[in-house]
Amino acid sequence: MVSRIDGQEPGMRKGPDTSLNRSDLALMARGISNTKAVKLRAAGYTLGKLQQMNRAALRKVGIDTLAIDNILGDGRPAIPSDKLIEVLFANRFTCCVCRNHKRGVVVHHIRKWAKTRDHEVPNLAVLCTLDHEKVHTKSELTKNLDPKTLRGIKKKWEGEVAEMDTEAILDQSRQHTSAWQYFNHLRLFELATEQRIKFKQLNGYETAWRLDMCDEAGLLLPRPKDTGYMYDGGDGQALYTYVRSVLHASLEKLTVANISNDLERGALSALLSVGDFILVQGSHTFSPRGLSHRRPGQTTDGVRKANQVIVEFTFDRWEATSNSAHGRWLSGRVDVTTIIRVSTISRTTSGKMRIQGTVFAVALGFSGFKTREYSTYPYRYGVRAISEDDEEDDED
Structure with a gap:
């Protein structure tokens, strides 16, 4: 049975959870929590500015000793951004121990970096600031969060997270x-x-x-x-x-990733691979290639564009499930949900990310998979994106 997060339906995210802002990621890579990173950036502190400050000044703005060492170059090097993004998404930006999505999180090395020099995802765990303190405190409490136990907790939580989006699709379909x-x-x-x-x-x-x-x-x-x-x-x-x-x-046998709220080139570059199944909810444009409205061969192009990301696929509109689907919901610009298997991932000449794939199904009437309005609302703090009418000029 897939767990809910504080009563939240699986696959559904009701509000901003963290940041993919580059400044915030740079601070998280050095051991600062996501919530603290957002506050520092809002106060005008970039990584470069923090690196010019002394220890007393860094402590004054609320940065702990471990993070200060990392910022000033006396500790470990930064976690590579692709590894950071991968583990954050695999844990839904939520502590794998308490699973309280309202708490700020840090990315913790399960076995100390000083001993292992290991920045790989299997050695990284997402912990809230409270559980992170427990891990670094020598007391009876930490016996419950030794490396072996923490790996098991992480594995269990990541397995449940991977099932959440798929379970949400089935719930909506039912x-x-x-x-x-x-x-x-x-x-x-x-x-x-x-x-x-x-x-x-x-x-x-x-x-x-x-x-x-x-x-x-x-x-x-x-x-x-x-x-x-x-x-x-x-x-x-x-x-x-x-x-x-x-x-x-x-x-029921697949892992389908809902990327509707995550159309970020940096995130998707780290997360997606050829062969992955994805769910995309939002405004799609369906463009028939010919004039035929009967018989098989009604080839139609489907496109979802937002925030410098393009998702493309081709299908035969003859396979519509109803007259209204054939005549209305699979033509023009429509807000729908698509399930796609990724075939290729590339960049256009203008730098946009292009995801091409095979569409398996198109649904109308599902809700909650996409809560971010790309043109106006920063789903993650500090990320204001380009309009959903992000049309290509000469690369269609």
Whole structure:
């Protein structure tokens, strides 16, 4: 069972949690908590300015001895930014011990850097300032947070975090049963076959087989092609029920990362790899390549652009699940949720990050995955982003 964070639904983040501001990351890399880093920057203290101060002055602004050593070059070198971002996201910017997302956090070396010289992610743990003090205090309390125990706690929490976004998708799908506007049937059934999904045990299989929509093994049979969309006809609802069950069964075996609030080039460069499954909620633009509105081959480009990040995919609009999906929700500019497997990650000539992939499903009516308004609201403190109308000039 996936844990909630203080009653918060899995996969849903209700407000700013930390900062990806470069100044804040530079301070966190040297042992300062995220909340303290934000306050220092707000007061006009950059890393460069702090490095010009003496120890007494640094203590006066509330920086502890370990962080002072790191800032002045007498301690360990800074944690590389990609390692820092990776461990922060893997722990949802939340202490792996107490799991209280309202507390400021620091990135702690499980085995001391002075002994290991190890900045790699397996040796890094996200701790709140209170639990971090316990680790560095020689008392009976610290016996519960020795390196072996802390690694186990971290592993357990990161495993639950990895499941949160996927569980949130399933929760939303169960609540909004008719939300799915498109399925990539070929890729979805290929994935389900790879996962050894037992099709015969899924909801809707018996009806789909009896209506000759799938073979006895559960694989889809060809649909009538002289139609506007794949689900046209009286048996469309039965087909939808079965395919939705296949999607649910596949999702239960996947890790899907919700990046809707995290369209940051620095963060995604550290987090994403080819083959990853991502969820993207927000304003998408769907552009048909041709004029055909019937039969397969209604090739359509889908794009989500915001904050110097472009997510692109191509699909066949014929595979829409309803007449309204075909005619309205998969055309023009629409606020939807997409599940995509990453195929390539690159940069445009103007420096924007381009993520291209295969879309597996498109949903309408889901809420909560995206809470950040890129044009006006800094989801993370200090990050004000470019408008969502972040159009390419000559690189489309």
